[in-house]
Amino acid sequence: MVKEGIGLEDIIKGIRQADGEWIEKARQRTDQLVMPTRALGRLHEISERLCGIYRTLKPSMGRRAILVMAGDHGVVDQGVSAYPQVITGEMVRAFLRGGAGINVLARLVNADVWVVDMGIIPELDPASMEGGDRLLIHKVAKGTSNFAKGPAMTRQEAEKAILAGFQLASDLFHKGVEILGTGDMGIGNTTPSAAIGTVLTGRDLEEMVGRGTGVDDDGLSRKREAIRQGIEVNQPDSKDGVDVLEKIGGFEIGGIAGCVLAGAYHSRPVLIDGFISTAGALVAHAICPDAVDYVFAGHCSEEPGHKIMLDYLGLDPILDLGMRLGEGTGGALAMGIMEGAVRIFQEMLTFEEAGVSNKES
Amino acid sequence: MVKEGIGLEDIIKGIRQADGEWIEKARQRTDQLVMPTRALGRLHEISERLCGIYRTLKPSMGRRAILVMAGDHGVVDQGVSAYPQVITGEMVRAFLRGGAGINVLARLVNADVWVVDMGIIPELDPASMEGGDRLLIHKVAKGTSNFAKGPAMTRQEAEKAILAGFQLASDLFHKGVEILGTGDMGIGNTTPSAAIGTVLTGRDLEEMVGRGTGVDDDGLSRKREAIRQGIEVNQPDSKDGVDVLEKIGGFEIGGIAGCVLAGAYHSRPVLIDGFISTAGALVAHAICPDAVDYVFAGHCSEEPGHKIMLDYLGLDPILDLGMRLGEGTGGALAMGIMEGAVRIFQEMLTFEEAGVSNKES
Numbered sequence: 001m002v003k004e005g006i007g008l009e010d011i012i013k014g015i016r017q018a019d020g021e022w023i024e025k026a027r028q029r030t031d032q033l034v035m036p037t038r039a040l041g042r043l044h045e046i047s048e049r050l051c052g053i054y055r056t057l058k059p060s061m062g063r064r065a066i067l068v069m070a071g072d073h074g075v076v077d078q079g080v081s082a083y084p085q086v087i088t089g090e091m092v093r094a095f096l097r098g099g100a101g102i103n104v105l106a107r108l109v110n111a112d113v114w115v116v117d118m119g120i121i122p123e124l125d126p127a128s129m130e131g132g133d134r135l136l137i138h139k140v141a142k143g144t145s146n147f148a149k150g151p152a153m154t155r156q157e158a159e160k161a162i163l164a165g166f167q168l169a170s171d172l173f174h175k176g177v178e179i180l181g182t183g184d185m186g187i188g189n190t191t192p193s194a195a196i197g198t199v200l201t202g203r204d205l206e207e208m209v210g211r212g213t214g215v216d217d218d219g220l221s222r223k224r225e226a227i228r229q230g231i232e233v234n235q236p237d238s239k240d241g242v243d244v245l246e247k248i249g250g251f252e253i254g255g256i257a258g259c260v261l262a263g264a265y266h267s268r269p270v271l272i273d274g275f276i277s278t279a280g281a282l283v284a285h286a287i288c289p290d291a292v293d294y295v296f297a298g299h300c301s302e303e304p305g306h307k308i309m310l311d312y313l314g315l316d317p318i319l320d321l322g323m324r325l326g327e328g329t330g331g332a333l334a335m336g337i338m339e340g341a342v343r344i345f346q347e348m349l350t351f352e353e354a355g356v357s358n359k360e361s
Numbered sequence: 362m363v364k365e366g367i368g369l370e371d372i373i374k375g376i377r378q379a380d381g382e383w384i385e386k387a388r389q390r391t392d393q394l395v396m397p398t399r400a401l402g403r404l405h406e407i408s409e410r411l412c413g414i415y416r417t418l419k420p421s422m423g424r425r426a427i428l429v430m431a432g433d434h435g436v437v438d439q440g441v442s443a444y445p446q447v448i449t450g451e452m453v454r455a456f457l458r459g460g461a462g463i464n465v466l467a468r469l470v471n472a473d474v475w476v477v478d479m480g481i482i483p484e485l486d487p488a489s490m491e492g493g494d495r496l497l498i499h500k501v502a503k504g505t506s507n508f509a510k511g512p513a514m515t516r517q518e519a520e521k522a523i524l525a526g527f528q529l530a531s532d533l534f535h536k537g538v539e540i541l542g543t544g545d546m547g548i549g550n551t552t553p554s555a556a557i558g559t560v561l562t563g564r565d566l567e568e569m570v571g572r573g574t575g576v577d578d579d580g581l582s583r584k585r586e587a588i589r590q591g592i593e594v595n596q597p598d599s600k601d602g603v604d605v606l607e608k609i610g611g612f613e614i615g616g617i618a619g620c621v622l623a624g625a626y627h628s629r630p631v632l633i634d635g636f637i638s639t640a641g642a643l644v645a646h647a648i649c650p651d652a653v654d655y656v657f658a659g660h661c662s663e664e665p666g667h668k669i670m671l672d673y674l675g676l677d678p679i680l681d682l683g684m685r686l687g688e689g690t691g692g693a694l695a696m697g698i699m700e701g702a703v704r705i706f707q708e709m710l711t712f713e714e715a716g717v718s719n720k721e722s
Contacts, residue, residue, distance in 0.1 A: 033462075034452075034455055034460070034461060034462075035461075035462055035686050036443070036444070036574035036575050036685070036686070037575055039462075039574070039684065039685050039686040040462060040682075040684050040686055040690065041663060041682050041683025041684045041685065042682040042683050042684075043682060043684070082397070083397070083718075084718055086718055087717060087718055090715070090716065090717040090718060091395075091717060093715075093716070094395055094710065094715040094716075094717055097710070097715070099395070099708075099709065099710030099714065099715050100395060100396075100709065100710070100715070101394075101395075101396055101400075101401060101705060101709055103708075104701075104704050104705050104708045104709050105701055105704070105705070107704070107708075108697075108700060108701050108704055213397035213400070214397050214398055302402060318682070319680070319698075320681060321401075321402050321403040321404060321679070321698070322402025322403050323400065323401050323402045323403075323404070324397070324400050324402065325396050325397070325400040325401055329401065333697075333698060333701050336469075336694075336697040336698070336701075337680075337682070337694060337697070339469060340465075340466055340469050340694050340697075343465050343466070343468070343469055344462060344465050344466070347460075347464075347465045347468075348460065348461065348462055348465050349455060349458070349460030349461070353460065354451070354454075354455040354458070354460050354461070355451060355454065355455075356448060356451040356452060356455055357444075357445055357447055357448055357451060
């Protein structure tokens with residue numbers, strides 16, 4: 001069990017790289033399977049990375065969970081979103097009722113969905129809500145402050161968000177979850193994500209900012225301007241992941257960063273979703289670069305900056321289906337592909353077992 | 362039931378385009394689902410095409426089958442493959458034992474696998490083999506002739522192969538199969554597939570020919586030369602799909618073409634796999650262009666000509682995972698994604714049902 005009160009320094013000290021020797025052993029097994037050399041491409045890379053993460057030749061993805069982190073964002077005051085802020089809480093209710101995109105795709109891959117109030121504006125009472133047993137309250141505050149005018153949150157709040165995500169994910173791993181998907185909900189949250197991407201990858205703001213849920217041209221200009229102001233006013237330190245989260249981030253993004261750190265700390269894979277989850281992974285990477293060894297990228301989002309972020313982290317997305325919903329949907333769909341990779345590794349016969357001649361015969 | 366003795370002309374007459382009105386009705390439903398406009402990208406396109414194919418707003422993919430078509434190829438005499446020809450029959454045995462790649466991935470997506478001897482060299486006796494009840498014998502001949510020296514088969518054999526595939530697929534559809542995947546096995550079969558691709562897309566042979574299961578540079582030269590000779594000696598008529606199959610094709614490729622025609626004839630979706638299956642779809646397209654309305658491309662293969670073929674047919678592959686095994690593996694993995702698309706369409710709540718404000722609110 002992770003001790004209560006564990007701090008970021010302890011977490012960083014507890015993270016080591018995925019195990020190259022197990023990856024090499026796994027590659028040797030792949031070479032014996034009854035097919036032309038590595039003919040299933042990325043499926044082999046996925047199963048071998050899982051062997052390096054679990055330090056075994058029998059990786060399992062039987063128990064799956066998705067944490068959908070929700071938060072509200074003060075920066076919506078700048079007119080950066082096509083949808084009203086009230087939708088964040090409304091969608092949390094939809095998740096609990098089981099009727100949103102993430103619920104449908106999580107059922108498809110047999111993953112449990114947990115919804116976390118990391119800092120939405122409304123006060124929800126799990127006891128009185130349909131599906132409320134799936135809602136976990138870890139509210140850091142009622143939405144962030146408008147980062148175009150000052151820091152989104154305090155440093156203490158940023159740490160609290162990350163540690164909450166770390167503890168939630170750690171609890172799931174202790175309960176036997178073998179792969180964790182991250183998801184997000186928060187009207188306006190492509191804005192802090194693009195801001196984080198700009199600061200942590202060092203790329204131009206113009207490349208990083210897209211239309212999110214679908215702002216028009218004016219909204220896009222306001223979004224760019226809000227991010228430009230936010231970076232200028234707050235001067236986030238790109239060497240300090242917590243500082244970046246504090247100045248221009250969001251509570252749910254911090255929670256996702258905590259999930260990524262927990263995967264690395266406990267040697268378990270974390271499957272990130274799209275633009276917002278990847279902003280969380282960027283924060284985790286800034287805190288502890290080795291954490292990325294434990295991360296799989298579920299898909300490449302339509303949001304233009306996503307590919308840049310993934311390239312920066314060295315992650316190759318599993319799917320590319322023009323999706324841009326968030327919630328964890330891209331990760332959920334990718335769980336099915338990862339399960340395929342594991343089954344190929346475990347269940348496919350070797351040339352010898354199948355009685356099939358090899359190339360050299 | 363399809364009448365015995367149905368000919369290609371009758372099949373062509375029985376094929377109509379997918380239904381644009383049902384696709385439009387499906388788009389209207391998608392617009393009501395609780396997410397930003399079309400935020401799940403290709404998933405919507407998949408579910409809406411299925412509505413147009415089935416002519417319903419309740420498409421179902423509950424019953425799934427994969428037909429793995431096997432054949433041998435005389436052109437291996439030209440030294441075009443990295444593996445010995447005996448492997449075709451050995452792999453058929455491995456499929457029946459359930460230990461090959463396609464078996465593993467078909468189990469993942471709950472698809473039944475049937476293996477068809479369309480024209481392999483060995484005589485297999487289903488009654489005396491492990492898993493023999495999954496083997497269907499429709500042997501056109503014991504392997505094709507070497508097309509570098511003359512036609513691969515007779516015109517009668519080409520028609521027989523296509524009609525066998527048509528009947529097999531029709532039987533499965535009549536038994537309630539709702540989506541059919543095509544697969545292939547045949548040492549040397551990237552060579553006729555590349556030849557078909559060259560003739561039917563009109564592109565350069567150099568763009569179309571890859572290393573298949575992994576030939577070295579000399580093998581690649583021999584493969585190119587064999588295809589060049591085959592086209593020169595046989596002068597296949599690109600306006601006549603049956604002629605192309607006869608001159609430079611393969612029995613399993615003809616069987617796959619028949620599956621594609623059957624999907625279109627019975628208004629059922631056919632999920633093609635990689636390079637060889639797509640060569641079969643090209644033959645079907647040359648026979649009846651509208652048939653492609655019923656085809657989904659499971660993945661983009663590593664074989665360089667595959668993308669060119671798919672573009673020619675106007676098909677956008679669902680997955681791109683660097684796979685190049687064939688057998689139907691790419692289609693099987695993609696079935697999981699298509700199931701996700703169907704479930705989103707059926708199970709996701711509308712804005713109204715979920716009580717969530719829409720953009721205009």
